[in-house]
Amino acid sequence: MRYPPTLLIIATKKLTAECCGYPISIFFIVVNEFCERFSYYGMRAVLVLYFRYFLLWDDDLATSIYHAFVALCYLTPILGAIIADSWLGKFKTIIYLSIVYAIGQVTMAISTIHDITDANRDGTPDNFTFHIALSMLGLILIALGTGGIKPCVAAFGGDQFQEHQSRQLNTFFSVFYLCINAGSLLSTLITPVLRVVFIAGSGMYVKTDPEGNIMWSVCKCIGFAIKNRFRHRSSSYPKREHWMDWANEKYDKLLIAQIKMVLKVLFLYIPLPMFWTLFDQKGSRWTLQATTMSGDFGAFILQPDQMQTVNPILILTLVPIMDRLIFPLIQKCGLNFSPLKRMTVGMLFAAMAFVSAALVQIEIDKTLPNFPSSSESQLKVVNTYSTTLNVTISPNEHLLIESFGVQLHTSKHTYSTISYVKSKPREGKNAIRRDFVLRHGEQWCEFSRKFGFGASYTFLIPSTVFSDDCESITEVEDMKPNSVHMALQIPQYFLITTGEVMFSVTGLQFSYSQAPKNMKSVLQAGWLCTNAVGNIIVLIVAELGKLPKQWAEYLLFASLLVAVSIIFSIMAYFYTYIDPAEIEAQVRKEQGLEPEEMEKETLEMEEKDEDQKNEQGVKQTKI
Numbered sequence: 008m009r010y011p012p013t014l015l016i017i018a019t020k021k022l023t024a025e026c027c028g029y030p031i032s033i034f035f036i037v038v039n040e041f042c043e044r045f046s047y048y049g050m051r052a053v054l055v056l057y058f059r060y061f062l063l064w065d066d067d068l069a070t071s072i073y074h075a076f077v078a079l080c081y082l083t084p085i086l087g088a089i090i091a092d093s094w095l096g097k098f099k100t101i102i103y104l105s106i107v108y109a110i111g112q113v114t115m116a117i118s119t120i121h122d123i124t125d126a127n128r129d130g131t132p133d134n135f136t137f138h139i140a141l142s143m144l145g146l147i148l149i150a151l152g153t154g155g156i157k158p159c160v161a162a163f164g165g166d167q168f169q170e171h172q173s174r175q176l177n178t179f180f181s182v183f184y185l186c187i188n189a190g191s192l193l194s195t196l197i198t199p200v201l202r203v204v205f206i207a208g209s210g211m212y213v214k215t216d217p218e219g220n221i222m223w224s225v226c227k228c229i230g231f232a233i234k235n236r237f238r239h240r241s242s243s244y245p246k247r248e249h250w251m252d253w254a255n256e257k258y259d260k261l262l263i264a265q266i267k268m269v270l271k272v273l274f275l276y277i278p279l280p281m282f283w284t285l286f287d288q289k290g291s292r293w294t295l296q297a298t299t300m301s302g303d304f305g306a307f308i309l310q311p312d313q314m315q316t317v318n319p320i321l322i323l324t325l326v327p328i329m330d331r332l333i334f335p336l337i338q339k340c341g342l343n344f345s346p347l348k349r350m351t352v353g354m355l356f357a358a359m360a361f362v363s364a365a366l367v368q369i370e371i372d373k374t375l376p377n378f379p380s381s382s383e384s385q386l387k388v389v390n391t392y393s394t395t396l397n398v399t400i401s402p403n404e405h406l407l408i409e410s411f412g413v414q415l416h417t418s419k420h421t422y423s424t425i426s427y428v429k430s431k432p433r434e435g436k437n438a439i440r441r442d443f444v445l446r447h448g449e450q451w452c453e454f455s456r457k458f459g460f461g462a463s464y465t466f467l468i469p470s471t472v473f474s475d476d477c478e479s480i481t482e483v484e485d486m487k488p489n490s491v492h493m494a495l496q497i498p499q500y501f502l503i504t505t506g507e508v509m510f511s512v513t514g515l516q517f518s519y520s521q522a523p524k525n526m527k528s529v530l531q532a533g534w535l536c537t538n539a540v541g542n543i544i545v546l547i548v549a550e551l552g553k554l555p556k557q558w559a560e561y562l563l564f565a566s567l568l569v570a571v572s573i574i575f576s577i578m579a580y581f582y583t584y585i586d587p588a589e590i591e592a593q594v595r596k597e598q599g600l601e602p603e604e605m606e607k608e609t610l611e612m613e614e615k616d617e618d619q620k621n622e623q624g625v626k627q628t629k630i
C-alpha cells in the first residue's frame with residue numbers, strides 16, 4: 008500500500024540566516040548548552056562534599072552515589088533521544104525537559120537547607136532521611152532533565168547546517184565544547200536564569216519533525232533479523248553478507264543499511280567507558296585527594312572543590328591550540344591523525360594523568376598521620392605537668408568520655424588530658440587566622456591563631472587564663488597541616504584535559520558524522536551512554552575493589568585504560584569511515600528511488616508498522 012501523492016510530506020530545508028558562514032540560530036543553541044552545563048557543573052562540583060560533610064557519608068559511599076548520579080545523567084539520554092525522535096521533536100524535548108531540570112535543581116537546593124529539620128538549632132539536621140530523600144529526588148529529576156537535553160542539543164545544532172557549510176559544521180563541535188566548558192567554569196559565578204535564551208531563538212531554528220518511532224522500528228528490525236537468522240540456521244540456507252541482511256524479507260533496505268552503520272559505531276564504542284571511568288574521578292577521588300592538600304596560593308586560597316575548575320580553564324585554552332595549531336601541524340607533517348587515532352592517544356593521556364595522581368598520592372601519604380582502622384582506636388596524651396609522667400594503659404581498663412574531651416583512667420591512676428583524631432578535619436579548610444574570645448561571667452580575654460590546611464589542634468586552657476590575658480593558653484598540634492600543595496594536581500589535570508580534547512571533542516564529532524540523518528540523536532545518546540557505563544564501573548570498583556592504598560587504585564585504573572586503549576586501537580584499525588548520506592543515496596538508487604523521495608521512506612516504514620498492527624487488530628489513527 009502506498010500513500011496517495013497528496014499525503015506525502017516532502018521536507019524542505021528552511022533557509023537560515025547566516026553570520027560569517029554560520030547559521031545564526033547556532034548562537035542560541037550554544038548559549039543554551041552553556042547555561043545547561045553551567046547549572047549542571049555548578050551543582051556537581053560541590054556534590055561529593057555535600058554527601059561527605061552534610062549527609063556525613065563516608066568517602067566510598069559519597070564516591071559511589073556521585074558516580075551513580077553521573078551515570079544516570081548519561082543513561083537518560085536514551086530516553087531523551089526516543090522522546091525527541093519519535094514524539095516531541097528535538098526543540099520541544101529540550102524545552103520541556105529543561106523545566107524538569109529546573110524543578111530538580113530547586114528540589115536539590117531545598118534539600119541542603121538544614122534549618123528545615125533542625126528544630127533544636129544546633130546546626131545539624133535532625134532528620135537525615137528527609138534530606139537524603141529530597142536530594143535523591145532532586146538528583147533524579149536533574150538526571151532526567153539533562154538526559155533529555157544532552158543528546159538533542161548537539162544533534163539539533165548539527166541539523167542547523169546546510170550542505171555547503173560542512174567546514175563550519177566541524178568547527179561547530181569545537182565551539183560547542185568550548186561552551187560546555189565555559190559553562191562549567193563560570194557556573195560558580197552566574198545564575199542559571201540565562202536558560203530562556205534558547206526559546207528566544209525559536210523562530211530561527213531548522214526544526215525537523217520527529218521521524219516516527221525510529222528506536223522502536225530499529226529494535227523490531229534487529230529482533231526480526233535475529234529471529235529469521237535462527238529460523239534459517241541450517242547449513243542448507245545460503246549465508247548472507249551481514250547478519251542484519253536476514254531482515255531483508257520484511258524491512259526496508261534503507262533502514263537495514265542505517266542500522267548497520269549505527270551498529271558498527273556502537274560496537275566500536277564498547278571499550279570507551281574506561282576513559283570516562285578515569286575522567287569522571289576528577290569530581291570524586293581527585294576532589295577528596297585535594298582535601299588532604301594545601302590550597303594556599305598566597306594571594307588566594309583555593310578550596311578542594313574549586314580545583315576542578317582547572318579542567319574547563321585548560322579546555323578553553325587547549326581546544327583552540329589543538330584545532331588551530333597542533334592538529335594542522337600534524338597534518339602538515341604528513342601524518343594521518345584520524346579521529347579514531349586521536350581518541351586512542353586521548354585515552355593514553357588519561358592513563359598518564361592517573362599515574363601522575365598516584366605519584367601525588369604517594370607524596371600525600373608520606374605526610375598523613377596513621378589513622379586508626381575500624382578495629383583500632385587512637386589516643387593522644389598531653390602532659391600538662393612540667394615533669395615526665397608515665398602512662399600505662401591496662402587492656403581491661405575502660406575509657407570515660409566526658410563532654411569536654413576524653414579522660415583516661417589508667418591502672419596507675421595517672422590523670423591526663425586526652426584527645427583523639429580519626430580523620431583529617433572537614434574539607435581541609437582551616438588555613439586562616441581566627442580570633443577567639445573566652446568569657447566567664449564578667450571576665451574575658453581574646454587570643455588569635457593561624458591554622459594550617461587540614462590541621463587539628465587542642466587548646467589547653469588553665470584556670471589562670473583571665474589573669475594573664477589569655478597568654479597562658481597552650482596549643483597542641485594534634486595533626487600537622489597539609490603540606491603537599493594543590494598545585495601538584497595541575498599536571499594530572501593537564502594530562503586528563505589534553506586526553507579529553509583528543510578523545511571527547513573528537514568522539515562527539517565522530518558520532519554525528521557517522522550517524523544516518525534520522526539517527527543522529529540516537530548515536531549521540533549511545534556516545535553519552537559510554538560515559539554512563541564508565542561511571543558505573545567507578546562505583547563498582549569503589550564499592551567492591553577496596554584497595555588498601557589510594558595510589559594503588561589510581562595505578563590500577565591507569566593500567567586498565569592502557570590495556571583498553573590497545574584493544575580500541577585494534578578495533579579502530581578495522582573500522583572504515585563512512586559518509587552516511589552517500590550510503591543512503593546508494594541504497595536509494597539501488598531501490599530505484601529518487602533522492603528527493605527520501606522523506607517518503609519514513610512514511611513507508613510507518614506504513615509497514617501500521618499494517619502489522621492492523622493485522623493484529625490494533626486500531627490506529629493516522630494523521
Ligand SMILES: CC(C)[C@H](NC(=O)[C@H](C)N)C(=O)O
Pocket residue numbers: 044184187188191318319322507511538
Ligand atoms: C561529558 C563531557 C565530557 C562534557 N564535559 C566536559 O566538557 C568537561 C567539563 N570538561 C560535557 O558534555 O559535560
